[in-house]
Amino acid sequence: MSVDKDTVKKIARLARLDVPEERQEQIAGELRAILSWIEELGEVDTANVEPLASVTGHSLPLRADKVTDGNKVDDILANAPEQASGFFVVPKVVE
């Protein structure tokens, strides 16, 4: 499987990155180089090896499902690029 321009278009879409047409070929080349270097991992026999997602060795701690904080609308909106009436404003989603 080789990364081509179409793959770049697809990944860019999934990652919500606007990658201009004229850069797609170059990026495909970069990704191919990195992925072919990563292919080395194929040499390792990993049959029956449990994947390691976290080194902590403990399961995530649980807490009571209680509200412990709140009433911080102003703090939460303080950095919003656009806000109105206590809400974040985004471009219209529904016609």
Add this chain to the structure above:
Amino acid sequence: MDSYLELTATQARAALQNKEISATELTNAYLTAATATEALNNYVCMTAEKALEMAAASDKRIADGTAGPLEGLPVGVKDLFCTKGVATTACSAILKGFVPEYESSVTSQLWSDGAVMLGKLNCDEFAMGSANETSVFGAAVNPWSAQGGADLAAGGSSGGSASAVAAGSALLATGTDTGGSIRQPAAFCGVVGMKPTYGRCSRWGIVAFASSLDQAGPFTRDVADSALMFASMAGHDAKDSTSADASLPDLQAALHASVKGMKIGIPAEYVMDSMDEAITKLWQQGQDWLVEAGAELVPISLPHTRYALPAYYIIAPAEASSNLARYDGVRYGARIEAGHSLDDMYEATRAAGFGDEVQRRIMIGTYALSAGYYDAYYLKAQQVRRLIKDDFDKAFEGVDAILTPATPTAAFPLGVKQDDPITMYLNDVFTVPANLAGIPGISVPAGFSDCGLPLGLQVLSGAFREDTLYTVAACLEKQAGFSGQPPRHAAMMN
């Protein structure tokens, strides 16, 4: 004022307690120094007013007899730590204008222990880089230089932290280390950099890169200062679900303990063809020093070492692609209005806000996690990660610590390694395995290259055994007797 800059944190702390100097005087000396070394670009924002307020409060607490462990000590903060009321950008255009309403747990702990904040320090964008060249503010510069040579990389991602501590423009600095981002720049700049055991320092309030690997740690002039600062940064935090609820070993005792009888592992796989000859020699020298001090060397094998970097370059970008999904131009940071839809706005904002390296890693991560490739890349990398951790677990059954070089080369000139991402990635060959295994590592300046640039040795220990790490590091420091100021130290700039 220059004499203030020569004190280590441990010495400054004693001088403050004995009222030989005041926190205000010390802070002023560092603010002056930071201004004098502006050309090194290690600060992205100075908080002079806040620093002087905090110093005045420190002076009061010292007078009242209520001084904390870091009372009055000036600290620079990597711009990856959220600081309440002070712009925090992760050195990315996408966080332009972001001023957190909260303080990271680690920096909160530093301030409540009396430390004084000097400002925010330069780093690679979202901590992704090994030369600080991906920063939207431009690269931090290494205060060391080869005679008549070009500006050298301070290393990365915590390049500003290493540069500031080396240049005498911060007494202490925070860093974060996902694949070597503390230890590599520390080695390049001739200072001590420590990455704690994963879970020691809370990640809460630190801009996330790869959550299963990220760990905060200290940059200091010497090993004793490192233990002092680490003790303030560490501790359990309910706000970070991976924070470890484990008490710290006695670090002060560890600094003075002997390595006599300790077993030090020397991994065969860390011999690299591409390594500078001076580094090979220094590594041998480090082994001799430890033997002279009574330690025993044990040849060990970490067979999966060569697969650590490729595994890292799947796992870290995969986690990053997920973590960086939050930068969408809606809740904080920059927004670029484009097209007509919400998706158009997202895509335009993220394309304009993220730099090339960050976009490259998001793309790699997104690809590795996408349908059809998840098992081949992400799962495979996690399986290899398990094998790398198993290698270390097995090694630590027979040794107390492991000695390796910190980096394969001394600091390189800025601008030379940008064309090929993989060449840049290879900088972290000796540091990445510790992140994958979650174990602590420290880089100690121990010698010089043929051109007179600092070189570091790395000590690794088992998880939660920072005491062993500091015992071995203190021994190396004493034996190496590393000294000397970089040519672009603040004291030379006045």
